Amino acid sequence: MDRAVFLRAAVALSGRFPALAGVDLTVEIGETVVLEGANGAGKTSVLRVCAGLLPVTGGEAEVLGCDLRHRPAAVRRRVGLLGHTSALYDELTVVENLRFAVRAAGADVAGIDEALDRVGLTGRLRRTTVGRLSAGQRRRVALAVLVARRPALWLLDEPHAALDAEARAVLGEVVRHAVDHGATVLMASHEPSASFPLADRVVSLAGGRVVGSRPVPATASDSGAESVAPTGTGGTARRAVVVGDVHVA
Amino acid sequence: MWRDAWLVAAKDLRIEVRSRVVLNQVVPFAVVVLGLFAFALGPDRTPMVQGAAGLFWVAVLFAAVLAIQRSFAVESSDEARDGLRLSGLDPAGVFLGKTAAVAAELVALEVLLSAGVVLLYGSHVHSWGTVVVAGVVGTAGLAAVGILYGALAAGLRVRETLLPFLLLPALAPVLLAGTRAWQAGLGTGPGGDSADPWVSLLAVFAVVYLALGVVIFGPLQEGG
Amino acid sequence: MSGAVDSLVRRRVRGAVGVAALVSLAVTVWLGLWVTPPDVKQGQLVRLVYIHPPIAWVALYLAFGTAAVGSLLWLWPRTRSRVWDSLAAASMEVGVVFTALTLVTGSIWGRPTWGVWWAWDARLTSTALLLVLQLGYLALRRVPAAPDVRARRCAVAAVIAGVDVPIVHFSVDWWRTLHQSATVLNPDLTPTIHGSMAWTLLLGFVAMSLVFVWMLLVRYRIEVLAARCEGVELEVSLRERWAEAAPPELAHR
Numbered sequence: 020m021d022r023a024v025f026l027r028a029a030v031a032l033s034g035r036f037p038a039l040a041g042v043d044l045t046v047e048i049g050e051t052v053v054l055e056g057a058n059g060a061g062k063t064s065v066l067r068v069c070a071g072l073l074p075v076t077g078g079e080a081e082v083l084g085c086d087l088r089h090r091p092a093a094v095r096r097r098v099g100l101l102g103h104t105s106a107l108y109d110e111l112t113v114v115e116n117l118r119f120a121v122r123a124a125g126a127d128v129a130g131i132d133e134a135l136d137r138v139g140l141t142g143r144l145r146r147t148t149v150g151r152l153s154a155g156q157r158r159r160v161a162l163a164v165l166v167a168r169r170p171a172l173w174l175l176d177e178p179h180a181a182l183d184a185e186a187r188a189v190l191g192e193v194v195r196h197a198v199d200h201g202a203t204v205l206m207a208s209h210e211p212s213a214s215f216p217l218a219d220r221v222v223s224l225a226g227g228r229v230v231g232s233r234p235v236p237a238t239a240s241d242s243g244a245e246s247v248a249p250t251g252t253g254g255t256a257r258r259a260v261v262v263g264d265v266h267v268a
Numbered sequence: 269m270w271r272d273a274w275l276v277a278a279k280d281l282r283i284e285v286r287s288r289v290v291l292n293q294v295v296p297f298a299v300v301v302l303g304l305f306a307f308a309l310g311p312d313r314t315p316m317v318q319g320a321a322g323l324f325w326v327a328v329l330f331a332a333v334l335a336i337q338r339s340f341a342v343e344s345s346d347e348a349r350d351g352l353r354l355s356g357l358d359p360a361g362v363f364l365g366k367t368a369a370v371a372a373e374l375v376a377l378e379v380l381l382s383a384g385v386v387l388l389y390g391s392h393v394h395s396w397g398t399v400v401v402a403g404v405v406g407t408a409g410l411a412a413v414g415i416l417y418g419a420l421a422a423g424l425r426v427r428e429t430l431l432p433f434l435l436l437p438a439l440a441p442v443l444l445a446g447t448r449a450w451q452a453g454l455g456t457g458p459g460g461d462s463a464d465p466w467v468s469l470l471a472v473f474a475v476v477y478l479a480l481g482v483v484i485f486g487p488l489q490e491g492g
Numbered sequence: 493m494s495g496a497v498d499s500l501v502r503r504r505v506r507g508a509v510g511v512a513a514l515v516s517l518a519v520t521v522w523l524g525l526w527v528t529p530p531d532v533k534q535g536q537l538v539r540l541v542y543i544h545p546p547i548a549w550v551a552l553y554l555a556f557g558t559a560a561v562g563s564l565l566w567l568w569p570r571t572r573s574r575v576w577d578s579l580a581a582a583s584m585e586v587g588v589v590f591t592a593l594t595l596v597t598g599s600i601w602g603r604p605t606w607g608v609w610w611a612w613d614a615r616l617t618s619t620a621l622l623l624v625l626q627l628g629y630l631a632l633r634r635v636p637a638a639p640d641v642r643a644r645r646c647a648v649a650a651v652i653a654g655v656d657v658p659i660v661h662f663s664v665d666w667w668r669t670l671h672q673s674a675t676v677l678n679p680d681l682t683p684t685i686h687g688s689m690a691w692t693l694l695l696g697f698v699a700m701s702l703v704f705v706w707m708l709l710v711r712y713r714i715e716v717l718a719a720r721c722e723g724v725e726l727e728v729s730l731r732e733r734w735a736e737a738a739p740p741e742l743a744h745r
Contacts, residue, residue: 030730032638037726040733060736072350074490074640089569092490096356106351108279108342110286119279123272123355148286226736416652420645424635433631434649437624438656441663448667469663480655487567488648 023203030077038064040227051204056224062207066174070100099170105161109150134167175206179213272361280369298331316389321450336414340422359486371411394455402449409474445469513702523692544597546700555587563650577643578715586707591623614668625653
């Protein structure tokens, strides 16, 4: 098994709405891939499918060797999802939240202090209840949960939103450290300037399908020159790059 | 499974100790229900004493609905089920843990409520053993069914109205048996009534639903 | 497998069952109202025995039983199939009709004997609780969701309720019989059956079962059509979704 993620013609329904309408996506182990696309294109749904949260009703879906069509629960201990809402308990302190999350995932509690250091939550903040923290601080706690759990696949949903420059640097460092230790990262992002430097590849989504995939441009100003054959249906090659609202710094 | 159950129960109870929602809101609600019954049955104490056992259990049932809704409301403001599913915990363990936490909260509430019954209605407890055992065993079954239905309804927009409608009819046996057992314990039942068959019914109910929950909670949580 | 079942509900089969149901019901009514003798104790009222117990039996064992079994088969991964979900839902909905009828006929039967419309008779009380549990299932069914999610939710609800039904029966039964109070115990509604009454009663069971099966087939067919509609809707939604990718290409031509 050298593929972290393998989706082929994957269809996923959210209620009656086809959030994913036939996604083809392959991510190798150790790769860092950015998902780009307009709002509603399906970026969050791809991440949720990989986390085993959104059931796949058509096509094939395999993450870290687990068949998501039949046993989505098996994959959950090995992936970490940093979503829009954090699964943190407002009434518990930062440390208590971490202890619960880490123990629940079966990971080592000893890594908690180091994880908190890495994300920059020190001293008194650790004993504060999460309900009293700001949105950015809560993001950091959620990130610390990922760091402490050491999942094999990191799923980040617009991680740079609500983070200031310092926090973004922390995030970048954390992601690089994880990748250096063999993790695979799949990141949905609206901010190429923040996410592209971390990534190996950029995949474009639109209408619940993949419409293009290209390696990250060598320089930030080079947005369209190197567009490779898309993994979606044929005939959409040249257009892949301009889909969505990609802003170039 | 047991380790996960312990984790979840400890987490839920710690949250309750910090936020004190059950203590500050659900318990007073149950006491208010007792008061409403008193108003409805008239100032004469006789009907109240006669009905004390049943009224107690009805108040417990209403309070249980609130406690169960609270148990699931705690799991992140939106997407109530995502957090627990993502955590990698064994679903059977989550079920047992949440059931244990709600049962503990309800037992604490029942202790306070029985004091209320004694004070407000003027009941006398003849057999503490019966009353306590029936209370604990009944609550176990109550909590198990409640957590099952709570998980079913959690995340639905209509959960506030749907949960009572689903849960309360299913709890009818607990109400029947609990009332009869308490009547024997309070001495308000017809003479010669033994509490034993009722307590065993409560026990069967509890065992059946605890077992069902352990088996079915996993499949229940799957699928979006 | 769906194909085989779907062919079963084809019009001819439904028609045949419908005719059989109508005929047996007509014969039962004829026998029940005119041919069989009135009871010594209950007089003409006893004629309700030809429909009330059969309806009650169908409501509990045929309708609810089918729904519960169907739900279990859906939950078991190896036998999971849309057929079981549609069958369970159809059965539960038709079952509600029969359960309600049980209460109505039981109440009518009891009124002259008890003097009141409702006397908390053990069997009727259990049936009333069954009705509420079934309505709960239907309420869950109406919550909009993807077909698989809805099927799972309802199947679990049916199993929880199914486990409850026998417990409810016992508890309500004990509630009536173990309770020695000063009030008069309600006289048992069941009369003694003999001779032509026995045959009519049997025919009553057959007739009601056929009526149930016919209604089930019709309702199941509606489920099949609804599923097909959902399939078409999904196709349309998918195409609309794919079209979302198209407009920008036109803008940048």
